[in-house]
Amino acid sequence: MSSQATVLFDAPGPKARRRNLIVGVVGVGLLIGALAWILYRFDQTGQFSRRKWEVFEYTRVQNMIVDGLWATLKAFALAVVGSLILGALLAAGRLSEHRAVRWASTAFVTFFRAMPLLILIFFLYLAPANLDHWPGFLEFINDDPLWPLVIGLTIYNGTVQAETMRAGILALPKGQSEAAYAIGMRKTQVMASILVPQGIRAMLPSIISQMVVTLKDTSLGFMITYPELLYVAKLLGSNQDFEFPFIPVAIVIGSVYIVICMLLSFLAVWVERKLSRGRKGRPPQIDAPVGGTITPKPDAHLEVSV
């Protein structure tokens, strides 16, 4: 990449190549220095002591970590299913022809997108015990911290997914729905057999990216004592018998989180590549010759997901 021109740089000549080499060497030196400093700190504070790492040799500890991972994935799976269903409903509501439905969905989406997710989760966690009139059929929320976490994640991510889905549908050329209406399809048919199948292509990468956010946010569960990975990390890290192996535990559990999130992120990139290649290379089999190609605006799914 360094030998060709980019927006910022021309192809480097001999002088620039020498300068780049110097900057590169200095940069690598600084990075190695920083790494050495961290390792020195680790060594100084005894992070490499055998006792601190022995904690992972016990089957009970290994089982705890696996249980934590399982709890994380369970909350993730429930929240993803819930948020996709809620997202589809809200997106349909926002695209509805009935003004009341449209306004209600818009208000719901706007409010819950602007709210910190943590507030929602803590409210659901604290409200049942602190309110006199908590409805009986919602009593189950109080039984297991899984439910405040899953419901909070579902509501927040559902609103974000709804916006992605809406953008995906709106990015389709208007002629698609007009043509469908012209051949006598009903509203539901237009949506289900014309708009959604095409919109999915534009939405899917963003939907998967938002799933990464959902996965990351399951870690909020540790604040409401839901026994997921980070909660296990806190528990293990404060174990006196192993000289408080906080750093080793953080390294191990952190790697688990990063690996599962990265796998999901790679999936999003892979799907995006596959879909865009399909669009450019082999056009889908279409019986009748068509004029316009189906290319959603490139910025249609540029939703920021944090």
Add this chain to the structure above:
Amino acid sequence: MNVLTDNWDLISDGFVTTLKLTVYCGLVAIVLGTALAACRVSPVPPLRWFATAYVNIIRNTPLTLLMFVVALGFPKLNINLDFITFAVIAVGGYTAAFICEAVRSGVNTVPLGQAEAARSLGMSFNQTLTLVVLPQALRAVVPPIGSLLIAMVRNSAIASAFNVADLFGTYNQMLENGDNVILIFFWIAVGYLIITLSMSAAFAALEKKLAVAR
């Protein structure tokens, strides 16, 4: 209304702390994010590798985990700072990875021909950057940075779980006072909405100001 007036000192202190967090984290995120973006588009491979690794790792790390490692792990390494600084390091460093990507894709929206034209006119690197590339990139960068910073304000609520007495952290004291839980969370939500909505209004105005008919 009583919940608000009775706890005015508590809530306003928390509000100011959250505002402070917003400003500090925002500054850290923008400065560090821009520096990382500069590394990512630089012609020096090691800098590019470093920035790419940073962005890919941090973007796939839960902020809670990052906050956990910084606030509880640093003291274990004898790095003792106050909890607000820890929160600024974690939230700012996290948001920086996202800002980096926004800035980078903003720079990439500028067509190559623009810079080539500038260079063929004999403009220097600095002139090309400040007169041609950046003014055009800025327009593409402002909207995503706006939503990133608003998301950052919402994320900063996590700091309250790590001994920072921010707006969200006030709930505990109020709950102990026996206030109504719905009203407590209502006023906290209002506080966050004030910050986020005024930020989105400010960014919308900025976007409008930068918009150029093309």
